[in-house]
Amino acid sequence: MSHPLILLELLENIFSFLAKDKALYPALFVNRLCKDTSGPLYWQLRKFKRVMCGKTKPPYCSKMVYLKLAGLKISDELLSAILHSCPDINFLILDRSHGFSNIPIIEIAKYCLKLLHLSLDACTAITDRCISEIAQSCPNLKYISLASLYRDSNISSASVIEIARSCSNLVYLNLNRQPSINDKSICAIACSCVNLQHLDLSFNEIIIDEAICAIATG
Incomplete structure (x- = not known):
């Protein structure tokens, strides 16, 4: 039933x-x-x-403070219109959504300054510039999920280093299947994000013992 x-x-x-x-x-x-x-x-x-x-x-x-548009085809026009009109969004979830470019993702940094929770799992439109600008504009972020579905992500360690610099209150970070994330960026997270409780580095094969030790002793 x-x-x-x-x-x-x-x-x-x-x-x-x-x-x-x-x-x-x-x-x-x-x-x-x-x-x-x-x-x-x-x-x-x-x-x-x-x-x-x-x-x-x-x-x-x-x-509006919570918006989830997961697994949908969304145009640049619609996503931009939502961001322009909803300045109080705290939770934004676009997992597996498609049809938009990196332009409205960059606009998140301009229009969603109160953002606390951001999930962009398997969004192929995200780039280092997107993540860097969001991290700089939304320093209160506590939850960031950037898991890649097929390990063909457009982000690198530069994004993670900027998150470490700007988002010291981070509690949750998911970097599952991000092949370009190296140990230097993970060490930066371990040093800066002292409140981190959840870190997912699954299937990231270039991360070495140094980064794991930094996390364990951080």
Whole structure:
């Protein structure tokens, strides 16, 4: 028997009554069930795209703090419109999303200054410049996930060193399958991010004993 909360009709009814100004209404658009092109949430997502890219933005935009658009095809236009309109975003999750370039990712550094949680797993558009600018502009970041799905990432140790320099409050860092991350950058993380509790370096074969020792004694 299916759990009732996965029913699209029930979700739509619940979220439509949450608040008069629909501050939580965006939850309709971040649920992965919206990938069902025959369901009502798919059409709500299409409506959301038209609204976000239009001249007039709904009132919930300025209050949005959590946004998850995982596994979706997103254009530069839509992602830029979201970032421009939602300055209070604390949690941004774009895992496995595609269709956009590095341009709106760089804009995260300009428009999401309150960011605490950033997850860009398997996003091929990210580059060293993207990560460096985000780290410099969002020093309060506590959670960063940059796992690569096929070890064909565009980021290098330069990104990790900038994270170490700028994000001293970091608690979680995922660098799974990042083939260009070396021991020097990991040593920098060990020295600077003293509050780090979770570090994933799985399948990074060029990291040597020195980096592991630095983590263990840091």
